[in-house]
Amino acid sequence: METENKTPTAEAMEMSHSDLSEQIKVVTRDSHLRAENTPLMLSYQKGHVTLEQYKLLLCSLQHIYEALEDVMEENSSHPGVAPIYFPAELARREMVEADLEYFYGQDWRQKVVVPKATERYAHRLRQIGRENPEFLVAHAYTRYLGDLSGGQMLGRITQKCLGLKNGKGLGLGFFSFPNVTNHNLFKQLYRSRMNSVELTEEQRTGMLEEAVLSFELNIQVFNELQDIESRMQKEADLQTHTSQEKLLNDTL
Numbered sequence: 001m002e003t004e005n006k007t008p009t010a011e012a013m014e015m016s017h018s019d020l021s022e023q024i025k026v027v028t029r030d031s032h033l034r035a036e037n038t039p040l041m042l043s044y045q046k047g048h049v050t051l052e053q054y055k056l057l058l059c060s061l062q063h064i065y066e067a068l069e070d071v072m073e074e075n076s077s078h079p080g081v082a083p084i085y086f087p088a089e090l091a092r093r094e095m096v097e098a099d100l101e102y103f104y105g106q107d108w109r110q111k112v113v114v115p116k117a118t119e120r121y122a123h124r125l126r127q128i129g130r131e132n133p134e135f136l137v138a139h140a141y142t143r144y145l146g147d148l149s150g151g152q153m154l155g156r157i158t159q160k161c162l163g164l165k166n167g168k169g170l171g172l173g174f175f176s177f178p179n180v181t182n183h184n185l186f187k188q189l190y191r192s193r194m195n196s197v198e199l200t201e202e203q204r205t206g207m208l209e210e211a212v213l214s215f216e217l218n219i220q221v222f223n224e225l226q227d228i229e230s231r232m233q234k235e236a237d238l239q240t241h242t243s244q245e246k247l248l249n250d251t252l
């Protein structure tokens with residue numbers, strides 16, 4: 001009964017002797033469910049992905065990973081970051097940029113669309129990098145373990161829907177981790193490294209809150225991307241309607 005009104009952070013803090021990786025999973029369980037149920041992720045799970053949707057997602061991912069990987073590199077020797085710093089295995093920025101070049105050409109930087117929610121996410125990552133680098137684990141966990149988990153399914157759906165080929169620079173590189181031979185084993189290693197980071201109780205609470213925020217920032221990005229996509233779709237429908245009307249008028 002007592003657990004019913006507890007916040008996820010309170011519930012996780014009660015597991016004070018358990019590992020950070022377990023606590024973070026408990027604290028973000030509801031957020032994960034909400035992320036999975038955003039219209040964008042639902043449309044993915046139903047196998048409805050348009051090229052426009054995917055390109056917009058890649059633009060945001062580039063902006064997010066540019067910030068995340070900049071701050072991870074800047075803080076790579078920080079005791080809270082060093083154990084989970086795996087640039088050779090995990091780095092996404094170069095992969096996503098090669099995909100953007102495939103879709104938009106060499107001048108992709110001039111063409112990318114970065115919604116406000118994506119700017120806010122990147123801004124938070126840079127702020128944490130400057131002010132609380134020990135909380136970067138929460139952000140790296142949310143993105144990289146997500147990419148190695150449900151993200152793999154998203155990759156397969158994208159490939160099927162859009163008929164893209166696997167490999168760096170062929171549009172799907174974002175989903176591939178050529179230096180991670182066994183995803184499950186790597187995730188286990190990652191969790192054990194997370195658990196090796198020493199944290200005060202105060203830092204642990206802050207970390208759990210940051211993990212929830214990290215999911216929230218992702219949800220906001222997905223929602224804004226879906227709004228942009230819907231607006232683009234409506235404009236395209238309107239244009240088709242107008243040209244059909246014009247054709248009809250010209251014929252009559």
Ligand code: HEM
Pocket residue numbers: 021024025032035036041042044045141142143145146147149150151153187215218
């Ligand atoms: C783990 C599915 C979206 C972050 C998982 C796992 C599944 C899954 C099945 C468990 C894998 C395992 O235990 O090895 C999905 C599906 C999604 C989705 C179907 C949407 C279509 C997301 C999003 C994020 C995310 C949007 C964050 C931005 C994570 C993280 C884990 C995870 C961090 C690791 C949990 C842990 O082991 O502690 N996901 N996911 N997922 N997912 Fe998702």
